[in-house]
Amino acid sequence: MDETDYKIIDFLREDSRETNMEIARKLNVSEGTIRKRIMNLVNSGIIRKFTIETSLSIEGIVLIELDSRQASNTLKTLKSLYSDIYEFSGSIDVAVRISKNTIEELNMEVDKIRDLKGVVNTDTMVRLK
Amino acid sequence: MDETDYKIIDFLREDSRETNMEIARKLNVSEGTIRKRIMNLVNSGIIRKFTIETSLSIEGIVLIELDSRQASNTLKTLKSLYSDIYEFSGSIDVAVRISKNTIEELNMEVDKIRDLKGVVNTDTMVRLK
DNA sequence: TGTGAAAAACCAAATAC
DNA sequence: GTATTTGGTTTTTCACA
Numbered sequence: 001m002d003e004t005d006y007k008i009i010d011f012l013r014e015d016s017r018e019t020n021m022e023i024a025r026k027l028n029v030s031e032g033t034i035r036k037r038i039m040n041l042v043n044s045g046i047i048r049k050f051t052i053e054t055s056l057s058i059e060g061i062v063l064i065e066l067d068s069r070q071a072s073n074t075l076k077t078l079k080s081l082y083s084d085i086y087e088f089s090g091s092i093d094v095a096v097r098i099s100k101n102t103i104e105e106l107n108m109e110v111d112k113i114r115d116l117k118g119v120v121n122t123d124t125m126v127r128l129k
Numbered sequence: 130m131d132e133t134d135y136k137i138i139d140f141l142r143e144d145s146r147e148t149n150m151e152i153a154r155k156l157n158v159s160e161g162t163i164r165k166r167i168m169n170l171v172n173s174g175i176i177r178k179f180t181i182e183t184s185l186s187i188e189g190i191v192l193i194e195l196d197s198r199q200a201s202n203t204l205k206t207l208k209s210l211y212s213d214i215y216e217f218s219g220s221i222d223v224a225v226r227i228s229k230n231t232i233e234e235l236n237m238e239v240d241k242i243r244d245l246k247g248v249v250n251t252d253t254m255v256r257l258k
Numbered sequence: 259t260g261t262g263a264a265a266a267a268c269c270a271a272a273t274a275c
Numbered sequence: 276g277t278a279t280t281t282g283g284t285t286t287t288t289c290a291c292a
Contacts, residue, residue, distance in 0.1 A: 009181070009183060009185070012180070012181045013180050013181055013183075014178070014180070015178070015179050015180075016145045016146060016179040016180050016181050017145060017146065017179040019267095019286085019287060019288085020287075020288075021286075021287055021288085022287095029259090030259055030260075031287075031288075031289090032259070032260085032288090032289080032290095033259080035288075035289075045184055046183055046184055046185060047181050047182075047183055048181070048182040048183060048184055049143075049144070049181065049182050050144050050145040050146040050179075050180075050181050051141070051142050051143070051144075051145050051179075051180060051181065051182060052138070052141045052142055052145045052176050052177070052178065052179050052180065053176075053177040053178050053180055054138060054142075054175055054176055054177060055174055055175055055177055056130075056138075056175055059215075060215070061190060061215050061224060061226075063192075079257070084256065085256065085257045086188075086189070086190050086254035086255060086256050086257065087254055087255060087257055088252065088253075088254050089255060094254075095190060095254055097190075097226075099142075101135065101138075101139075123217065124217075125215035125216055125217050125223075125224055126215060126216060126218060127213065127214065127215050128208070128214045128215065128216055148265085148266060148267085149266075149267070150265075150266055150267085151266095158279075158280090159279065159280050159281080160266075160267075160268090160280095161267095161268085161269090161279070161280070161281085162278075162279055162280080164267075164268080165278075165279085166278095
């Protein structure tokens with residue numbers, strides 16, 4: 001992670017479809033250099049995913065109350081199912097962030113969470129437009 | 130916005146660097162069709178931006194308890210300050226999602242929220258690695 | 259990093275819906 | 276009339292020295 005890597009990340013944050021060539025031109029290096037660096041950033045987990053932001057998805061945060069006796073197992077399960085997980089420091093309660101195309105799909109996903117062993121209760125917040 | 134557009138969006142959400150060609154192959158249409166449709170999705174504002182998710186930033190969700198008598202005003206203030214706001218349906222309590230480079234910066238931002246008029250209490254959740 | 263082959267993106271005209 | 280395909284050109288990607 002040097003200055004060049006940070007610049008590459010900044011460019012990709014703004015436009016992840018910018019070509020390697022174009023980034024290379026801006027940074028005065030070869031295309032192959034950009035391609036290899038991006039590959040390394042992905043392999044090392046620094047770049048998690050290339051994605052888009054849309055105006056149509058429903059985004060929700062599901063607050064999840066866990067049974068404290070099963071908390072660590074349930075948390076493990078949640079981690080395997082969702083990538084966007086939040087936790088109070090030092091508390092057993094967690095939240096997952098979910099993005100779906102419709103409110104129905106979001107509700108179905110919440111139902112899945114409610115059915116998980118060790119989940120006592122859930123509360124869903126929806127992103128304001 | 131038809132079925133094809135939704136599928137294109139789903140593919141791009143998973144990998145915004147997937148080539149038009151590859152998407153075209155999966156949907157059995159020509160590359161030009163995919164390119165034009167993506168262009169239309171961008172121009173109509175449905176696709177807001179092509180971006181990346183990284184593991185560099187600290188992401189937090191701040192749960193905010195509002196004074197019910199000032200709730201609508203405080204919510205208005207929060208909306209002007211943050212773009213990623215979540216709300217329980219029919220409840221006065223909200224959450225904002227904040228992304229910062231360090232935990233210190235995140236805490237400073239939370240302090241700002243606590244100082245807002247009408248904010249009774251806050252609780253911060255931090256994204257798990 | 260530089261080179262050359264393969265792939266993808268792009269453009270304009272023709273066609274299909 | 277709008278959307279899609281087709282064919283030809285430019286640009287980018289990718290592997291290898």
